[in-house]
Amino acid sequence: MALSEAGTGDLNARVVIVGAGHAGGSAAAFLRQYGHVGPIVLIGEEPLLPYQRPPLSKAWLKGEADADSLQLKPSSWYEEAGVSLRLGGVVVSINRGAKTVSLASGETLPYDYLILATGARARALPIPGADLSGVLSLRTAADAEALKAALGPGKRLAVIGGGYVGLEAAASARALGGHVMIIEREPRVLARVACETLSTFFQDYHGARGVAFELDAGVAGFEGENGHVTGVRFTDGRVVACDVALVGVGAIPNEELARDAGLECANGVVVDIEARTADPFVFAIGDLTHRPLPIYGRQFRLESVPNALEQAKQAASAIAGKAMPPHEIPWFWSDQYDLKLQIAGLPFDADRQVVRGDVAAAKFAVFHLKGDLVQAVEAVNAPPEFMAGKQLIAKRTPVSIEKLADPTISMKEVAA
Amino acid sequence: MAKITYIEHDGTDHVIDVKPGLTVMEGAVKNNVPGIDADCGGACACATCHVYVDDAWISKTGEKSAMEESMLDFAENVEPNSRLSCQIKVSDALDGLVVRLPESQH
Numbered sequence: 025m026a027l028s029e030a031g032t033g034d035l036n037a038r039v040v041i042v043g044a045g046h047a048g049g050s051a052a053a054f055l056r057q058y059g060h061v062g063p064i065v066l067i068g069e070e071p072l073l074p075y076q077r078p079p080l081s082k083a084w085l086k087g088e089a090d091a092d093s094l095q096l097k098p099s100s101w102y103e104e105a106g107v108s109l110r111l112g113g114v115v116v117s118i119n120r121g122a123k124t125v126s127l128a129s130g131e132t133l134p135y136d137y138l139i140l141a142t143g144a145r146a147r148a149l150p151i152p153g154a155d156l157s158g159v160l161s162l163r164t165a166a167d168a169e170a171l172k173a174a175l176g177p178g179k180r181l182a183v184i185g186g187g188y189v190g191l192e193a194a195a196s197a198r199a200l201g202g203h204v205m206i207i208e209r210e211p212r213v214l215a216r217v218a219c220e221t222l223s224t225f226f227q228d229y230h231g232a233r234g235v236a237f238e239l240d241a242g243v244a245g246f247e248g249e250n251g252h253v254t255g256v257r258f259t260d261g262r263v264v265a266c267d268v269a270l271v272g273v274g275a276i277p278n279e280e281l282a283r284d285a286g287l288e289c290a291n292g293v294v295v296d297i298e299a300r301t302a303d304p305f306v307f308a309i310g311d312l313t314h315r316p317l318p319i320y321g322r323q324f325r326l327e328s329v330p331n332a333l334e335q336a337k338q339a340a341s342a343i344a345g346k347a348m349p350p351h352e353i354p355w356f357w358s359d360q361y362d363l364k365l366q367i368a369g370l371p372f373d374a375d376r377q378v379v380r381g382d383v384a385a386a387k388f389a390v391f392h393l394k395g396d397l398v399q400a401v402e403a404v405n406a407p408p409e410f411m412a413g414k415q416l417i418a419k420r421t422p423v424s425i426e427k428l429a430d431p432t433i434s435m436k437e438v439a440a
Numbered sequence: 441m442a443k444i445t446y447i448e449h450d451g452t453d454h455v456i457d458v459k460p461g462l463t464v465m466e467g468a469v470k471n472n473v474p475g476i477d478a479d480c481g482g483a484c485a486c487a488t489c490h491v492y493v494d495d496a497w498i499s500k501t502g503e504k505s506a507m508e509e510s511m512l513d514f515a516e517n518v519e520p521n522s523r524l525s526c527q528i529k530v531s532d533a534l535d536g537l538v539v540r541l542p543e544s545q546h
Contacts, residue, residue, distance in 0.1 A: 057474040076481045093462075097470055105472065330479045330486070350546060357485040364507070366485055407507060411487065411514030435514075 033345015036062040040125055040133055042115045042281065043067070043141030047310025047332035049074025049096045051139050052107045054340035065133055066102075067110040067125075072165055073099055078329060080168035081192035082359050085175070086199050091165070118285035120303055137305055137343050140282055140293060141336075144275035144311040144327060149184065153246030158253035159269045162189050174268035177201035182256045182266035184243055186213030188358050189272035191226060194235050195360040205236040205264060207243060207256060216274075219371070221390050222402050225383055226360070233361060238264070275327060277312045290314050292325040298348060299338040307342070309335035318351060319417065320372045320399075328356050353417050355410075362386075366407065368414035369400035378429050381406055389413065396422035412439040442535040446473045446491075449543045458530045464501075464539060465489040465526035475541040482526040484508055487515045488545040489525040494538035501528045501537070517542050 039055060041048045044066050052066050068074070075094040083089040092098075102109055114128040118138065126132050146161035148154060160171050171193065175181060179202040183190040186208035194204045206213065212223040227237060242259030246269060255265045277292045287301045288294040292314030299307045299315070310332040314325050330352065337349045358365040363386060371392035381388030389409035392400040397420060401413030412435035416423060427433045441457040446468055448454075458467030468476040468489075477488035484507050493501050498521055504512070508527045512518055525539065 053472050057472060078481060078483075093466070095470075097472065101470065101472060329481070333477065333479055350544075352546060355479075355486070357480055357483060359483060364483075364485060407510040408514060411511060415514065 033343070034062070034136065035060050035344060037136035037343060038062055038134060039064045039137045039139065039343060040135035041066045041139040041141060042125060043143055043278075043310070043312070044070070044072075044074045044109070044111065045141060045143050045310065045332070046074065046076060046096065046329055047143070047312075047336050048139065048141035050333055050336040051141060051309060051340055052102075052105070053097065054337050055344060056105045056107070058340055058344035058346045060340070060344045062136070063108065064106070065108045065110060065135075067113040067115055067127070067133075069112065069114050070164060070166070071112045073097070073102070073109070073111070075165060076329070077163070078357075080165065081162055081189055082196060084168060085172055085193065085196040087172075094165070115281060118281060118306075120285055120306065123305060135305070137307065139339050140301075140306065140308040140312060141310050141332075142278035142281060142312050144277045146271065147274045147276050149243065149271055149273060151243060151245045153248055153253065153257075154271070156246050156248040156253040157251055158248075158267065159246055159271060161271050162193060163275070171268065171270060175200050175202050178203070179268065180266045181205075182207060182264060182269045184256070184269060184271045185273040186210075186215070186227075186237075186239075187217065187272050187274065188214070190270065191230065191360055192358060193270055193272070194230060195233075198233055198235060199361075203236075204234070205238060205266070206230070207238045207241050207258075207264075209240070209242065211240045213237070213239070218367075218402060219377060219390050219392070221377070221379060221383065222365075222404070225386075225388075225404065229361065229363065229386065275311065277314075277325065279312060282308065282312075290323070294323065295335075297338075297351070298342050299335040300342060307339035309339050317354065317370070319353070319420070320370060322372060324370070326354055328354065330355050353414050355414060362405075364405055364407075366403045366410035367400065368403075368410055369398070369417040371400040374399045376425075378425060380409060380429055381431050391428055393423075393425070396425065398423060408435040412436070415439055442530050442532060442537065444530070444534065445536075445538045446476075447538065447540045448473075448475050449541055460531050462530050463526050464491065464528040464530060464534075464537070465524075467530060468525065475545070476525060477545045478526060480526075484511060484524060484527060487511045487524060490515050490518075490542050490545055491523055491525045491539040492519055492542070493521045493523050493528075494540070495521060497534070497537050500533055516544060516546075 247255040293308040374392035378391040389403040398416040403410035480486040
């Protein structure tokens, strides 16, 4: 195929997808939905069919979902759809000139289009004892299996990092009857990803349900006995005993493969609004990418299922020659105890916050505005605020602050 | 197994045998029926699994929860027979169910 033909759509093209997570698995599915008939090879390092990760810290950890229900598609689908799986396959290099990828097994696979979907990995803590057994992270089904086996009545879980993974795991561990301490370097939980109102609310909610907190706390290392973790040592010398420690201090993109192939990386593989890299035959999707957010006039790396699905659709549409799907507003969700947190947008350039609803009653939303434009909304047990807020962010129409702050005026009217 | 017919907005139909215990959304997604996105995987958090339940089946698919009701309230092209398919559990009683898909989930 000549370079000039890239992106015009070739339903017979050979597509290789590296990474069989939510993004990679969905890209294969969308390609088939869009009429692509050419060969599709899906390569994943984990020995599992593509599965959903969000339940790993929630329903799955509590034993409310089984492995089958986590799968995106049953194994029979891949066979029927003619998607060739290379599970346990490790891609070691990309040759963009020859349009091939090389696997650790020695196999070389040619492609017409390549989709990189290698995701992100849990950031490790470079401190003594981090390699003890029982010091876990939570990214994969295997991680979740190890954590689940260590939780239960009376078991003591130390969570390093008060982010969403840590808070969700804490709620699940409490539901299973365990003791939980959350240790956070910043003065508040969710410091990088939520506003102070939300941080305080979640901390209080967890605290009232028996979770202990150490904020503004430095972790110097893990204590162990016979190779297994027995405690967390703070920088001030104190030691807190635990049976298992979960490190949830963020994720870093698996971008080495792309970087080694000469593709631009900047905390993620740089892509355009169609999920394409500077190489017209190479796409990158999901947690891996540093992508444009047109509404905010920025590039950013998102870690979310909706982002993975949106970019999977973009790449599949470009390859199949289908019209691009409409742009979406980034959104996120979290379930903890009986709380449903839904977030739309990102609070870039916001200069004021409006709280709507009743924080004490666990039913409220925090709107982040730039002037009278909604940039983001964080909604706790407040679906109308989330849904209407998401529409307001997309429409870029000014809102009345007075109406927004008045919960007796419906969101329908506020958004009208 | 319950036989469920999913009819895309353009009229294309998909007849799928769905295992009782799964949701109507899962029956579609696991069989790659186009038009049901289910971004949140069934957490009732996104309203991207919106379907119209065929009138004959409305009473058999159960009541909407307050959460589902308020999510649907802000979805596009909502009708009285609109449901979020992640909130409909499949059982033998739903053998023969027909659902139609909206033009768009977003």
